[in-house]
Amino acid sequence: MDSQKRDESRDRRREEALARRMGDALDRLDHRGAGDCPDAELIAAYHERSLQPDEIARWEGHFAICGRCRKILAVLVATAEEALAEKEVAHLGELVAASRPIETTRPNRLAWRTRWLAPALGVAAVLAVWVAMRPPWRTAEQSPSGTLIAQAPKSEPPPNTETRAVQQFSKATPKKESETDAEALKDRPAARAQSPNLPADALAKNRLDAGGTLGKLGQNSGVVENGLRDQKKVKGESNVAQAGRTTGEAFDAAAPASPAPAPPALPGKLPEALPRPQVQAQVTRQAPSVPETPRSTNQTVVATEAAPLVSAPGSTAGGIGDNARARDKQVLAAPGGADKTAAPPPAPPAPVARPPEPLPQEQAKARATSQAPPVSETPGSVSQTVTVTEAVPLVETTNSTLGGSLDNSTVKDLPLNGRDYQALLKLDPTRVIAVQVKTPTGKILWRAGKGGNIQRSADAGRTWILQTSPSQEDWLAGTAVSDKISWMVGRNGAIARTTDGGHWKKIAPPSVAADSSGKLPDWIGITAADARQATITASDQRQYATQDGGKTWKAQ
Amino acid sequence: MAQEPTIAPLDAFCAQYARLIEWLHAEAKGARWGLARNRFAEALRRSAEKRYGGARAGAAEVEAYLKSLHLEDLALACACGEGLEAAWEFFIKHFRQELRAAARAILRASGAGDEIRAEELADSLYAELYGVSPTGSGRRKSLFEYFHGRSKLSTWLRAVLAQRHVDLLRTSWRTVSLETEEGEQSYKVSAGSPSELRGNKWSPHPLARRADSQQADPDRERYIARLDAALSAAIARLAARERMLLACYYVDQLTLAEIGRTLGEHESTVSRQLDRIRRELREAVTQTLFRGAPARDGHGPEPGLDEAQVELAFEYALSDWPFDLSRALSKGEAAVDPPEK
Numbered sequence: 035m036d037s038q039k040r041d042e043s044r045d046r047r048r049e050e051a052l053a054r055r056m057g058d059a060l061d062r063l064d065h066r067g068a069g070d071c072p073d074a075e076l077i078a079a080y081h082e083r084s085l086q087p088d089e090i091a092r093w094e095g096h097f098a099i100c101g102r103c104r105k106i107l108a109v110l111v112a113t114a115e116e117a118l119a120e121k122e123v124a125h126l127g128e129l130v131a132a133s134r135p136i137e138t139t140r141p142n143r144l145a146w147r148t149r150w151l152a153p154a155l156g157v158a159a160v161l162a163v164w165v166a167m168r169p170p171w172r173t174a175e176q177s178p179s180g181t182l183i184a185q186a187p188k189s190e191p192p193p194n195t196e197t198r199a200v201q202q203f204s205k206a207t208p209k210k211e212s213e214t215d216a217e218a219l220k221d222r223p224a225a226r227a228q229s230p231n232l233p234a235d236a237l238a239k240n241r242l243d244a245g246g247t248l249g250k251l252g253q254n255s256g257v258v259e260n261g262l263r264d265q266k267k268v269k270g271e272s273n274v275a276q277a278g279r280t281t282g283e284a285f286d287a288a289a290p291a292s293p294a295p296a297p298p299a300l301p302g303k304l305p306e307a308l309p310r311p312q313v314q315a316q317v318t319r320q321a322p323s324v325p326e327t328p329r330s331t332n333q334t335v336v337a338t339e340a341a342p343l344v345s346a347p348g349s350t351a352g353g354i355g356d357n358a359r360a361r362d363k364q365v366l367a368a369p370g371g372a373d374k375t376a377a378p379p380p381a382p383p384a385p386v387a388r389p390p391e392p393l394p395q396e397q398a399k400a401r402a403t404s405q406a407p408p409v410s411e412t413p414g415s416v417s418q419t420v421t422v423t424e425a426v427p428l429v430e431t432t433n434s435t436l437g438g439s440l441d442n443s444t445v446k447d448l449p450l451n452g453r454d455y456q457a458l459l460k461l462d463p464t465r466v467i468a469v470q471v472k473t474p475t476g477k478i479l480w481r482a483g484k485g486g487n488i489q490r491s492a493d494a495g496r497t498w499i500l501q502t503s504p505s506q507e508d509w510l511a512g513t514a515v516s517d518k519i520s521w522m523v524g525r526n527g528a529i530a531r532t533t534d535g536g537h538w539k540k541i542a543p544p545s546v547a548a549d550s551s552g553k554l555p556d557w558i559g560i561t562a563a564d565a566r567q568a569t570i571t572a573s574d575q576r577q578y579a580t581q582d583g584g585k586t587w588k589a590q
Numbered sequence: 591m592a593q594e595p596t597i598a599p600l601d602a603f604c605a606q607y608a609r610l611i612e613w614l615h616a617e618a619k620g621a622r623w624g625l626a627r628n629r630f631a632e633a634l635r636r637s638a639e640k641r642y643g644g645a646r647a648g649a650a651e652v653e654a655y656l657k658s659l660h661l662e663d664l665a666l667a668c669a670c671g672e673g674l675e676a677a678w679e680f681f682i683k684h685f686r687q688e689l690r691a692a693a694r695a696i697l698r699a700s701g702a703g704d705e706i707r708a709e710e711l712a713d714s715l716y717a718e719l720y721g722v723s724p725t726g727s728g729r730r731k732s733l734f735e736y737f738h739g740r741s742k743l744s745t746w747l748r749a750v751l752a753q754r755h756v757d758l759l760r761t762s763w764r765t766v767s768l769e770t771e772e773g774e775q776s777y778k779v780s781a782g783s784p785s786e787l788r789g790n791k792w793s794p795h796p797l798a799r800r801a802d803s804q805q806a807d808p809d810r811e812r813y814i815a816r817l818d819a820a821l822s823a824a825i826a827r828l829a830a831r832e833r834m835l836l837a838c839y840y841v842d843q844l845t846l847a848e849i850g851r852t853l854g855e856h857e858s859t860v861s862r863q864l865d866r867i868r869r870e871l872r873e874a875v876t877q878t879l880f881r882g883a884p885a886r887d888g889h890g891p892e893p894g895l896d897e898a899q900v901e902l903a904f905e906y907a908l909s910d911w912p913f914d915l916s917r918a919l920s921k922g923e924a925a926v927d928p929p930e931k
Contacts, residue, residue: 044901049868051908052821052875056840059821060833078741078749083854084658085740091830098833102756104842104852109752110745111851113692502847502857537847 060099069096071103081110469522473514478535482509482522488530488538504530504540511559511571519565527554529584533565543570544578544587597639597647604631610653618661623669623677633668634659637738663746664739670719671734678720685747689715692748696755711751813903816892820878824871832867839864879903 072080072093079085080093097103468483479491486503503509507528514520518535522528527543548554559571569579569590577590598606611631615621620630637659638652647655669677693712694705721732737746807813825833831853838849846857846864853860882894895903 045869045872047908048872048876048904051817051904052868052871053840055818055821055907056825056836059818059825060837060841062818062822073736074749074753075736075738075740075746077753078745081749082741082745094834095830098830098837101837101841102760104834104838105756105759106749106752107852108838108842108844108848109696109756110749111848112698113695113748113752114851502850537845 071100072096074106077103077106077110081107081114469509469512471512471514471520473517473520475517478514478517480512480514480520480522482512482524484508486524486528488522490535501532501536501538504538510556513560513562513568515562515564519562521560521562521568523557523560523570525556527557529557529560529570531565531568531584541584544589546587546589547572547576547578597635597642597652600632600635603635603638604628606649607631607634607653607656610656614656614659614661615665618665620665620669623665623674623680625665625669625672625674625677629672630665630668633664633738636735637664637740640738641740659739660742661739663743664737667734667737667739667743671721671732673720673730673732685744686712688744689747689751692751696751711755715747715750715754807902807906809899810906813895813899814906816879816883816895817875817903817907819883820875821871823878824874827874828867828870832863835860835863836867876900 076085076089076093080090085093093103097107470479470481472479476494477492479495480488481491481498482488482503485508486506488501488503488509489498490501491498505524505528507525509522509524509528509530511524512520512522518533520532520535522530522538527547529541529543530538531541532538543554543557555572555574555576557570558573560568562568566583567579567581568584569577570587571577578587579590580587597603604611611627611634614634615625615627615630618625618630620627634656638647638655641647641655642652666677666681670681689712690708693708697708697711715733718733721730721734733750737743741749825836828836835849835853838844838852839846844852846860850857850860855863879895879900883892885891
């Protein structure tokens with residue numbers, strides 16, 4: 035045993051002696067002739083590992099004896115640590131993702147909460163979609179919804195006015211009117227079908243008031259109009275994205291006597307897209323009420339309960355005669371002219387036909403809705419899509435800020451209903467990156483996770499630079515004391531620290547923390563005051579503190 | 591496979607690889623910049639010529655080489671070299687920030703990082719990239735002509751910047767004072783194995799020990815010289831990559847991580863390789879000392895050393911401070927301070 039130690043000691047001394055002579059020995063190689071240095075492109079290609087094997091051998095022989103080229107290579111490597119371009123970051127992300135297969139066997143205590151939340155939030159999102167989709171269905175049960183109406187036979191009975199949004203409308207707010215028009219077009223085609231005596235040219239006049247482009251409203255109305263067309267003609271106009279516009283234009287074309295501003299040129303076939311005289315007649319009755327200056331009044335608009343799918347697209351979306359549309363809706367809301375007690379607008383600039391007054395229930399709805407103008411006026415706020423989109427971000431997919439530790443009692447109380455909790459781990463989107471820490475200045479971020487992966491961002495997380503990690507163990511916790519000093523701890527006793535923000539060094543863990551088999555615990559927490567003082571917490575809650583940068587540890 | 595002596599002249603090259611050039615031109619999207627196909631073909635030929643020089647290269651080999659190039663970058667460089675405006679707009683838009691970032695990193699690595707200097711360093715390249723007309727000649731000589739598509743354009747630009755920076759530093763080294771140079775040299779060698787040397791406990795002071803040993807053993811210098819020779823021979827037998835690794839570690843004093851990034855390997859791999867090389871060198875030197883050396887270069891054969899002498903040789907080498915200013919100076923002049931014997 036002693037002789038073995040002596041031999042080892044002797045070998046170390048000999049290697050040390052050689053190390054001291056190594057510089058001179060390597061310098062002597064220079065005299066053999068370094069040859070011409072490679073140009074920048076060859077150095078760049080070597081750096082990218084894109085040289086042929088024979089070239090690599092040749093130039094590595096040169097690099098071994100050429101300090102200038104080695105220095106250039108070193109500088110080139112240093113520049114590679116600058117912030118990466120977005121495409122490079124994306125590529126790096128793909129590589130990281132590809133090199134970190136999902137692990138299914140080892141539960142990660144830190145990300146428990148997130149793992150549990152992920153499927154729950156997924157279910158919540160599905161529920162949100164379902165709930166958001168319900169009103170149209172419910173409306174369809176009570177009265178035809180926009181989409182269903184488009185498919186409904188013309189002989190369908192008139193819709194129930196109780197479920198209908200009845201509103202005062204403003205000629206001064208085209209976007210509101212466009213909304214109501216959309217509702218009308220969507221919800222009441224059958225009613226329109228029952229409204230005789232409305233000439234097509236009047237309808238076209240209403241359309242001519244629209245001006246501007248069509249948004250969702252136009253599309254919705256296009257759907258309705260498509261439903262009213264003959265199948266063949268619908269095919270001719272089957273582009274849904276432009277259906278609203280083409281519909282509006284079609285109406286425009288059918289209104290040669292319209293007093294409204296001149297519409298854009300119309301395709302010749304489009305006027306034929308209004309084959310039903312009932313539809314044309316229905317709107318015509320409201321046509322005389324179309325004001326020349328739709329913004330001259332300031333009346334409130336009430337969105338219908340059944341109009342969540344209709345977004346008020348603002349002034350740019352009002353593609354069809356606004357006032358006329360609103361009136362269309364009102365007419366449709368009271369088929370057969372049953373509601374003749376419409377309240378007159380406060381100050382109509384032009385003779386306007388009085389819209390029918392809503393029924394008591396409808397008035398209540400109208401009042402309630404009018405108290406929430408964003409619902410009826412903000413684009414997207416009444417959209418079902420908004421509901422879904424707001425729910426999804428709760429699932430954090432980029433980091434583990436929602437992560438945390440669960441104790442045993444919490445684990446037992448998890449509503450697993452007999453399911454294997456480990457199966458939930460597969461759903462964890464934050465498994466690759468378990469730790470993200472920010473320096474007190476907020477300028478620098480580090481994130482770390484599986485396989486010893488450590489990345490640093492100097493631009494608030496927009497781009498990340500992969501750093502060389504001193505350990506392949508999973509990092510479970512970390513802390514950033516300053517822009518240059520940071521600590522990471524992880525599985526199997528892994529501890530690392532950087533004091534310059536770039537180079538991580540492995541710190542020896544407290545040996546007393548090892549169990550009888552020599553296995554070190556997983557560190558699940560760390561706090562640090564500076565590069566020397568830190569306290570680490572093991573998975574069994576034991577704590578150790580160092581005052582000398584990890585050279586010695588003391589149990590707490 | 592038909593072998594050709596070298597890359598053919600441009601006309602023959604275009605005729606030989608006409609279809610390939612057409613395909614490569616399309617792949618490179620050279621039309622975006624209005625780059626003519628014959629100009630692109632010229633760049634391809636220049637690249638192939640540089641790769642193979644006067645060596646024989648088969649058509650298939652050349653074809654595979656041309657296909658392996660960074661074609662889009664080559665087309666962009668070619669178009670910029672031609673001075674095409676669209677190409678320059680694209681280049682400025684996509685590479686300016688990258689150049690500045692590289693310049694920042696370079697300056698920061700040398701401890702002189704500030705934004706203005708970084709911009710100056712990066713922007714100093716543009717004139718040469720655009721090309722300057724040599725006196726008396728009408729044609730611009732653009733730096734882009736030295737790009738042959740073997741690497742990404744961005745990496746090439748960084749390498750050019752690094753090259754400029756290092757050359758500038760080396761030029762400035764010529765003015766370093768002797769004292770500084772002495773210090774650097776001593777540091778360079780003594781810190782060749784940074785961690786080990788720092789933990790060294792058995793050498794009180796090399797110079798002091800050397801002086802003591804000098805008086806004790808007249809064969810000291812001979813042993814050291816033989817050990818140096820054996821070490822040089824062992825290093826010369828290493829693979830080029832291993833020699834490069836040793837140079838990075840012992841001469842440039844790079845960290846394992848830095849060496850790993852330079853060589854494209856993980857630092858743990860570098861560490862293992864370094865351990866292995868050290869062990870092999872130790873064994874090779876020890877065996878050489880035991881064996882002795884045959885006669886060469888006018889010197890007679892060197893007999894082998896015994897175990898005690900080998901141990902002594904290593905001890906002398908360990909205690910000997912490789913750099914001795916007086917000795918170094920005496921090499922160029924008369925022996926003011928005679929070499930130790």
